[in-house]
Amino acid sequence: SEAKAFIEDATISYVDGRWKDATRSYYWPYSGKLNFFSYSPAEIKSNTTVDCNTGITITDWDVNANQTVDIMVADVQTEQTANQNVGLYTGVPTIFRHKLSQIVGFEFNTFEDYAHGHDGSASKPYQNEDFVFIVNEIQIGNLIQKGTYYSSYDVGTAVAKIGAWIPDGSAVASSYTWYNGSGKEVLYSTSSMTPVTGGLSHIMLLPQTFANPGEADPSTVPHLKLVYTQRSYTSGTYSDVQKTAYVSLYDLFQSSANKININRQIKVRITFNLQADLITWAPDQEDWNDSEFSVII
Numbered sequence: 683s684e685a686k687a688f689i690e691d692a693t694i695s696y697v698d699g700r701w702k703d704a705t706r707s708y709y710w711p712y713s714g715k716l717n718f719f720s721y722s723p724a725e726i727k728s729n730t731t732v733d734c735n736t737g738i739t740i741t742d743w744d745v746n747a748n749q750t751v752d753i754m755v756a757d758v759q760t761e762q763t764a765n766q767n768v769g770l771y772t773g774v775p776t777i778f779r780h781k782l783s784q785i786v787g788f789e790f791n792t793f794e795d796y797a798h799g800h801d802g803s804a805s806k807p808y809q810n811e812d813f814v815f816i817v818n819e820i821q822i823g824n825l826i827q828k829g830t831y832y833s834s835y836d837v838g839t840a841v842a843k844i845g846a847w848i849p850d851g852s853a854v855a856s857s858y859t860w861y862n863g864s865g866k867e868v869l870y871s872t873s874s875m876t877p878v879t880g881g882l883s884h885i886m887l888l889p890q891t892f893a894n895p896g897e898a899d900p901s902t903v904p905h906l907k908l909v910y911t912q913r914s915y916t917s918g919t920y921s922d923v924q925k926t927a928y929v930s931l932y933d934l935f936q937s938s939a940n941k942i943n944i945n946r947q948i949k950v951r952i953t954f955n956l957q958a959d960l961i962t963w964a965p966d967q968e969d970w971n972d973s974e975f976s977v978i979i
Contacts, residue, residue: 685717685734688708688711688716689708689716691727692706692708693705693724694720694776700771700773701771701773701776710763710764710765715760715761715762715763716761716762716763717734717758717759717760717761717762718756718758718759718762718774718776719732719734719737719738719756719758719833719837720755720756720776720778721738721740721753721754721755721756722753722754722755722756722778723751723752723753723754725751726740726743726751726753729741729742729743733835734835735835736832736833736834736835737758737832737833737834737835737836737837737845738755738831738832738833738837738845739830739831739832739833740753740781740830740831741830742828742829742830742850743828743829743830743831743888744827744828744853745782745827745828745856745886745887745888746827746828746856748886749882749885749886750882750886751886752780752782752886753780753781753782753831754778754779754780754781755778755779755781755831755833755837755845756776756777756778756779757775757777757779757837757838757839758833758835758836758837758838759774759775759776760836762774779839779844779944779945780944780945780970781831781844781845781847781889781944781945782886782887782888782889782944783886783887783889783942783943783944783945783946783947783948784884784885784886784887784946784947784948785822785860785884785885785887785948785949785950786883786884786947786948786949787874787875787877787949787950788820788860788861788874788875788949788950788951788952789872789873789874789875789949789950789951789952790815790817790868790872790873790874790875790951790952790953790954791868791869791870791871791872791873791951791953791954792815792868792869792870792953792954792955793953793954793955793956793957794870794955794956795869795870796812796813796814796815796870796954796956797812797813797814797869797870798811798812800812801869802814802867808915808920809915810915810916810917811914811915811916812914812915813912813913813914813915813956814867814868814869814912814913814915815867815868815910815911815912815913815954816865816866816867816868816910816911816913817861817865817866817868817875817908817909817910818862818863818864818865818909818910818911818924819859819861819862819907819908819909820859820860820861820862820875820906820907820908820909821857821858821859821860821862821906821907821908822857822858822860822885822905822906822907822931823855823857823858823901823904823905823906823907824855824857824902824903824904824905825855825856825857825858825887825888825904825931826849826850826851826853826855826856826888826890826904827853827855827856827887827888828849828850828853828888829847829848829849829850829853829888829890830847830848830850831845831846831847831848832845832846832848833845844944844945845944846889846944847888847889847890847944849888849890855904858885859878860875860877860878860885861875861876861877861878862878863878865911868954872951884947887942887948888942889941889942889943889944889946890941890942891939891940891941892904892930892931892932892935892940892941893932894932894940895930895932900928900929900930901928903930903931903932904930904931904932905928905929905930905931906928906929906931906934906950907926907927907928908926908927908928908952909924909925909926910924910925910926910927910954911923911924911925912924912925934950945970946970947970
């Protein structure tokens with residue numbers, strides 16, 4: 683109740699070998715202690731408020747409209763009285779954490795070598811009873827990408843202190859196409875699919891928990907959609923059957939309590955399996971580095 687703002691709305695940048703406010707200098711008070719709340723980038727200021735009792739609030743943030751903006755919030759620094767030596771710098775420790783998550787890739791392989799070592803080349807042409815899978819489209823659909831972030835007054839690395847996003851249930855859902863083309867053959871070895879998301883190498887995601895869709899059509903709920911061609915070779919020729927598979931994001935993220943956690947990079951690995959016409963998965967999420975989700979089709 684006695685706390686007063688000492689520094690407000692200061693934009694810190696690297697100037698003359700130091701991280702500081704380029705327009706004003708600040709000095710440590712003779713008495714009292716300071717708590718520091720920081721966020722990045724400064725461009726989100728119009729959506730952001732800071733309060734010593736509640737921390738940082740980022741209101742109505744539209745991830746879909748700001749796919750290139752990487753929101754970060756620093757661990758709160760409490761009861762500070764002087765600069766500290768932090769790595770190569772001297773100042774207030776300001777350790778930022780990503781508060782969104784992102785899909786960074788899709789990988790494909792087959793459960794077994796259904797092409798029996800053949801790859802369609804002149805030296806290894808396809809033979810009778812060879813099967814090939816061709817990816818035609820990958821899409822993330824019906825995902826809410828607008829919400830409000832609350833950091834709490836003691837935001838930090840502990841699970842209970844990383845903050846939380848509250849999705850805006852009234853927002854229009856967004857969909858993203860990672861790949862849509864003439865098709866890419868999937869062989870027994872793992873291959874990656876190049877994104878076609880407007881030149882982006884990732885899809886920023888709003889962290890959130892997904893509701894159980896029950897018996898609802900998976901195409902109508904937040905989902906991963908895969909369109910692919912199953913090609914079978916017989917008597918020197920082949921026949922194609924195009925198929926579409928859906929998996930709800932509730933099911934895809936089942937092993938992580940049906941949610942996209944904060945500060946995660948996600949890689950989806952999809953495995954084609956002729957022995958079973960179903961999708962299974964074993965997701966794992968890690969701090970802002972490659973996370974792999976195994977999906978068997």
